[in-house]
């Protein structure tokens with residue numbers, strides 16, 4: 497089984513457009529499990545959900561392999577048929593994805609099955625079997641023990657080869673090639689650059705989240721088991737649906753359109769209060785309004801549905817796309833072409849909305865639809881509308897940490913994209929709410945740093961915070977879980993002050 501999987505993965509890795517069957521099965525599992533199970537997996541496993549799923553698939557395969565091995569000792573043909581069926585299931589899962597070419601997918605499945613069956617034949621049929629145990633002769637190694645050793649050695653050797661092939665195939669798949677493509681891209685100067693970062697927008701407090709999240713530290717959330725590798729040379733963006741003038745853009749054409757730059761904080765609806773599924777970046781791209789104006793949106797089109805190359809969809813009100821000037825098809829993040837993890841070659845960024853309804857990565861189409869069409873997460877138990885809730889987060893001191901008594905900083909970030917942050921207050925134990933000092937605002941769409949000096953006295957303390965948005969609304973103290981429309985409640989950090 498290791499050899500079957502390894503050869504299939506290696507074939508997929510060597511041939512640029514051939515699919516990984518393990519990933520294909522994983523994708524099928526992700527798309528077909530019920531919403532509650534998917535939410536449970538994300539809540540308990542977090543971003544480890546993908547390795548756990550793939551590991552589970554490999555484990556089930558190995559157990560199946562063991563069962564087929566036992567069967568093959570008696571009856572080889574049904575066992576070989578079992579391997580073929582196993583490869584067939586993987587191939588079928590891959591073929592269900594329209595992006596996978598028939599010939600290459602079959603090739604991966606057939607080579608994997610052939611290699612697996614071949615090894616099974618050698619191990620179960622061709623290798624000498626244990627004969628009737630001869631009466632042990634003093635000074636002679638019994639034949640059966642020798643066979644057993646040889647059998648184990650060949651099994652271990654082929655398993656190792658299978659694992660190496662699998663790991664090699666995984667490493668070969670796509671990434672390096674994509675880095676070359678990205679490096680070759682020259683970003684146009686934005687027609688409307690973002691303003692300079694105001695002095696005082698970034699506080700100098702050790703441990704405080706930086707104002708801009710470096711790309712490599714930016715949280716990543718998506719349903720893709722393997723990041724889609726999209727060649728900008730063949731990529732197309734379609735604008736279609738309820739429009740009078742549908743059109744298609746190549747990457748080069750998209751890059752020729754006037755671009756804007758905007759600093760926007762992106763948040764995931766799965767972010768717990770105090771969590772880190774939120775980041776701030778400088779995005780560059782083509783404003784959605786320009787594309788919608790060109791397509792002439794029909795009356796009755798109420799939803800903009802982004803569709804990705806891997807079939808993910810996310811929809812939000814057309815009005816938001818038209819009203820929020822910074823809503824864009826982004827091609828760059830913090831001054832470089834979008835990283836693969838964050839949607840290369842293009843993605844949507846819509847200030848004020850959680851990513852699950854708006855921020856489609858690896859964008860392939862913008863569809864104008866009625867409100868009745870649902871994006872990926874809606875039938876899985878998440879709210880149809882996803883405005884980002886006003887939130888504060890305490891970064892310093894670290895939750896559960898120990899600080900020395902004396903003057904200590906309490907600091908963090910707070911965000912209410914499109915509304916801005918007007919005030920942050922901090923409460924220690926049961927004391928009064930005290931107003932924190934705010935860093936300069938970078939933009940209403942961005943998080944804002946805040947800071948409060950604290951005379952820390954020995955003992956155990958509870959620090960709470962709350963933010964007020966630019967419309968004067970204090971964030972709610974009502975605690976809600978992340979589903980269906982985002983966690984709320986005040987962040988609380990417990991610390992021990994002592995030496």
Ligand SMILES: Nc1nc2c(c(=O)[nH]1)N[C@H]1C(S)=C(S)[C@@H](COP(=O)(O)O)O[C@H]1N2
Pocket residue numbers: 714715716717718719720762763764765804805806808837838839850851852853854855856857858
């Ligand atoms: N193609 C695709 N785009 C997607 C998703 C996805 O699963 N697939 N997840 C969305 C969600 S839930 C969030 S929170 C953001 C996260 O963007 P990031 O990974 O760049 O931080 O991407 C959104 N775009």
Ligand SMILES: [Mo]
Pocket residue numbers: 717763764765766850851852
């Ligand atoms: Mo998300």
